[in-house]
Amino acid sequence: MMELVAKRYAKALMEIDGGKKLDAFIDVLEGVSAALETPKAKEIIASPLVSAADKVSLITESLGKKADPLLKELIKVMGEKGRLALIPELTAILKFEKKRASNRFTGHVESRDALDAAALKDLEEALSRHSGAEITLKQVKSDLNGVKVEVEDLGLELNFSKDRVKAALLDYIQKAL
Numbered sequence: 001m002m003e004l005v006a007k008r009y010a011k012a013l014m015e016i017d018g019g020k021k022l023d024a025f026i027d028v029l030e031g032v033s034a035a036l037e038t039p040k041a042k043e044i045i046a047s048p049l050v051s052a053a054d055k056v057s058l059i060t061e062s063l064g065k066k067a068d069p070l071l072k073e074l075i076k077v078m079g080e081k082g083r084l085a086l087i088p089e090l091t092a093i094l095k096f097e098k099k100r101a102s103n104r105f106t107g108h109v110e111s112r113d114a115l116d117a118a119a120l121k122d123l124e125e126a127l128s129r130h131s132g133a134e135i136t137l138k139q140v141k142s143d144l145n146g147v148k149v150e151v152e153d154l155g156l157e158l159n160f161s162k163d164r165v166k167a168a169l170l171d172y173i174q175k176a177l
Helices: 002-019 022-036 039-046 052-063 069-080 084-102 117-131 162-176
Strands: 104-111 134-141 146-151 156-161
Touching: 002 022, 002 069, 002 084, 022 039, 022 052, 022 069, 022 084, 039 052, 039 084, 052 069, 052 084, 069 084, 084 104, 104 117, 117 134, 117 146, 134 146, 146 162, 156 162
Parallel strands: 104 134
Antiparallel strands: 104 146, 146 156
């Protein structure tokens, strides 16, 4: 439910100036989101003892005088509706929509052994062809006995484990006998 409300705010922000100010909004909202993740800030935002106006003024004052008036107005509206706790989710939605609009996504490859640059490039190209998006992969070392590729924003996960292949092969042999 809260995600749907945050998506409405995100849609409104994206429609302002055709999304030209989206990068600036995301930068400011990332800072506000980071501040709201602290236990003290969460307590203040959730507290019924602190008025909505005080909560809004606390956030807008932290933005400074150079902050966009539209963003300040958005925070004011969110405060009046008691939805300031949605700012981190709103930021995440805006970042995803920006990636989706640019059609560029990042992911990671987990494996025990490091892949060479050519193999990583081939994997990026194959995933790009499959998904229709530009994908950039980063190598991550892990204890996994195989390879796992994950592009979280696209919901894409590929997993090839030597142990799982071995178990499947043994299972197939047992069924054949």
